Amino acid sequence: MKSFISLSKAMALGLLRDKAAVFLMLVFPLMFLILFGALFKSDSTQQAKVIQVGDVRVLDAMPDQERAGLRDVLKIEKTDGSAAARDEALAKVRKGDMDAVVFQKGKGGVELRYSAADSVRSGNVRGVLNSVVQQANQQATGQPPAFRLAPRQLEDKSVKPIQFLTPGLLSWAVAMGGVFGSALNLVSWRRKRILRRLWLAPVRAGSVIGARVGVNLALAFAQTALFLGVATLPVYGLRLTGHWWLTLPLVACGALAFMSIGLLIGSWAKTEEAANGLAQVVVLPMAFLSGSFFPLDSAPGWVRAVSDYLPLTHLAEAMQSVLTRGEGWGAALPVMGGLLLFAAVLTLIASRIFRWDDA
Amino acid sequence: MTDTAITAEGLRKRYGETQAVDGVTLEVERGEFFGILGPNGAGKTTTLEIIEGLREPDEGTSHLLGEASWPRNPALLHRIGVQLQASAFFERLSAREQIHTFASLYGVSGDRADAMLETVGLTEKGSTRENKLSGGQAQRLSIACALVHDPELVFLDEPTTGLDPQARRNLWDLLRTINSEGRTVVLTTHYMDEAEKLCDRVAVMDNGRILRVGTPAQLITELGVKSLEDVFLQLTGREYRE
Numbered sequence: 001m002k003s004f005i006s007l008s009k010a011m012a013l014g015l016l017r018d019k020a021a022v023f024l025m026l027v028f029p030l031m032f033l034i035l036f037g038a039l040f041k042s043d044s045t046q047q048a049k050v051i052q053v054g055d056v057r058v059l060d061a062m063p064d065q066e067r068a069g070l071r072d073v074l075k076i077e078k079t080d081g082s083a084a085a086r087d088e089a090l091a092k093v094r095k096g097d098m099d100a101v102v103f104q105k106g107k108g109g110v111e112l113r114y115s116a117a118d119s120v121r122s123g124n125v126r127g128v129l130n131s132v133v134q135q136a137n138q139q140a141t142g143q144p145p146a147f148r149l150a151p152r153q154l155e156d157k158s159v160k161p162i163q164f165l166t167p168g169l170l171s172w173a174v175a176m177g178g179v180f181g182s183a184l185n186l187v188s189w190r191r192k193r194i195l196r197r198l199w200l201a202p203v204r205a206g207s208v209i210g211a212r213v214g215v216n217l218a219l220a221f222a223q224t225a226l227f228l229g230v231a232t233l234p235v236y237g238l239r240l241t242g243h244w245w246l247t248l249p250l251v252a253c254g255a256l257a258f259m260s261i262g263l264l265i266g267s268w269a270k271t272e273e274a275a276n277g278l279a280q281v282v283v284l285p286m287a288f289l290s291g292s293f294f295p296l297d298s299a300p301g302w303v304r305a306v307s308d309y310l311p312l313t314h315l316a317e318a319m320q321s322v323l324t325r326g327e328g329w330g331a332a333l334p335v336m337g338g339l340l341l342f343a344a345v346l347t348l349i350a351s352r353i354f355r356w357d358d359a
Numbered sequence: 360m361t362d363t364a365i366t367a368e369g370l371r372k373r374y375g376e377t378q379a380v381d382g383v384t385l386e387v388e389r390g391e392f393f394g395i396l397g398p399n400g401a402g403k404t405t406t407l408e409i410i411e412g413l414r415e416p417d418e419g420t421s422h423l424l425g426e427a428s429w430p431r432n433p434a435l436l437h438r439i440g441v442q443l444q445a446s447a448f449f450e451r452l453s454a455r456e457q458i459h460t461f462a463s464l465y466g467v468s469g470d471r472a473d474a475m476l477e478t479v480g481l482t483e484k485g486s487t488r489e490n491k492l493s494g495g496q497a498q499r500l501s502i503a504c505a506l507v508h509d510p511e512l513v514f515l516d517e518p519t520t521g522l523d524p525q526a527r528r529n530l531w532d533l534l535r536t537i538n539s540e541g542r543t544v545v546l547t548t549h550y551m552d553e554a555e556k557l558c559d560r561v562a563v564m565d566n567g568r569i570l571r572v573g574t575p576a577q578l579i580t581e582l583g584v585k586s587l588e589d590v591f592l593q594l595t596g597r598e599y600r601e
Contacts, residue, residue: 005463007464010449010456013456014451189450192448192450194448194449196443197441197443199413200411200413201464202433202434202466203433203464
């Protein structure tokens with residue numbers, strides 16, 4: 001037990017003092033989360049940007065309360081009513097800088113000029129301005145409205161970017177930590193002859209392997225805590241549903257599976273450089289093909305076929321299920337079993353090609 | 360309790376085409392300071408590694424303190440201390456953390472580790488990282504790590520290679536002290552003056568075989584030459600080695 005603790009400590013210190021490794025395994029994936037989270041946060045339908053040339057009665061007479069209600073969907077820039085200003089405004093719409101130009105024609109005419117470059121945005125701007133005009137018409141009758149719309153927002157159950165990004169990027173981070181951590185550790189300990197030195201110390205193999213597993217699990221849990229901590233910040237707005245804690249056993253099984261890939265690489269590679277390169281070759285394509293960064297729904301069939309064989313695909317999917325879709329043991333258990341089986345098979349192969357030293 | 364610290368019989372080890380060790384038999388008494396000499400590629404390190412129990416011999420047996428060194432025997436490992444040729448240190452750990460880690464692997468207290476650091480004069484370098492130590496400091500630290508559990512038998516593989524004369528002399532004093540405390544010391548070296556000054560007995564090796572064993576004075580007289588270096592050159596020739 002004592003040697004297990006001191007070896008874990010030696011490994012953990014060796015890892016934490018390696019600034020490049022800490023950056024690669026903790027900071028780098030987190031940067032992706034922060035960056036992607038910010039990129040995807042803005043809603044896809046944007047404000048309609050309209051230039052109002054000169055006075056337009058329905059818009060100018062709009063009560064403040066109604067104006068405030070439209071602020072999210074409609075942005076109006078007012079210019080003077082000269083012909084030059086109108087030409088300039090039309091040019092802006094043609095170039096796509098603004099969505100529409102609105103101006104008064106005669107007493108009751110409200111003219112709208114829009115570009116059809118983006119059908120969603122042009123439909124949007126037409127709909128919004130139409131409702132403003134219709135409302136003004138209704139008010140002009142002096143009668144109470146015959147029909148009234150009562151809107152109320154429902155809880156949104158569709159997958160938000162952050163709900164997709166968090167489990168995907170976290171799985172990727174765990175994969176990097178597992179593969180790089182154990183591969184580089186194994187090669188460096190072999191090259192520095194620490195493995196040999198440990199052979200000549202009264203240490204059980206179990207203590208050495210146990211220490212490595214312990215450090216890997218601790219790293220994976222630290223990554224999980226960091227990711228969930230950042231993603232649940234109000235800015236990113238991840239909400240953890242019922243069985244979110246199932247991510248912990250999933251992360252543990254994933255860490256073991258990726259550690260086994262690292263052990264295989266570390267057993268085979270002779271130098272740190274080779275191990276590093278090989279780990280990149282394994283992790284990077286796996287990250288893209290697993291759908292950790294973006295959904296593979298529209299990917300070609302063969303990509304999805306390859307993806308089905310990658311442990312990262314299944315980890316990311318199961319994490320998404322328990323983290324954001326409210327699923328439970330049913331989604332987690334088969335994946336955990338599969339990951340452990342994967343880990344067992346690869347560790348067995350690694351132990352076959354394992355070498356104590358370079359000679 | 361046997362009187363021999365090491366009994367090796369008929370050790371052979373082949374790597375592909377190379378017969379690295381070709382029938383080595385030797386005995387080292389308890390309390391002896393024993394040197395294994397030989398040019399590069401003579402098979403010194405492999406011989407030492409087989410005796411220590413680091414490698415399995417193709418043929419032959421090795422017993423340390425009366426117990427077989429292969430297969431791995433943790434009870435025996437408590438009684439021997441090993442310094443490997445390249446300093447085997449945990450990456451990015453300080454000198455003090457290194458020796459404390461080794462101490463706890465052997466179930467030895469942290470105080471003892473600090474005392475050992477003091478013995479090799481590295482107390483002030485305790486917080487220096489392993490890669491910032493000078494060659495001599497690294498050698499002293501790795502010897503301290505080999506001695507931290509107070510072993511009866513100590514193996515040192517070229518402990519003074521790459522050291523300046525000052526560091527070498529200091530290390531000699533340290534090794535003499537270790538030996539005078541009753542420990543058996545086995546070392547390999549390229550330096551004949553070192554072997555002549557330190558070793559009770561030496562074995563001269565080449566091509567995986569032991570050519571001669573005896574006290575330095577004996578070998579000098581037997582071959583009718585002036586120094587151990589002459590003995591060495593007469594036995595192993597003057598051609599360049601790898």
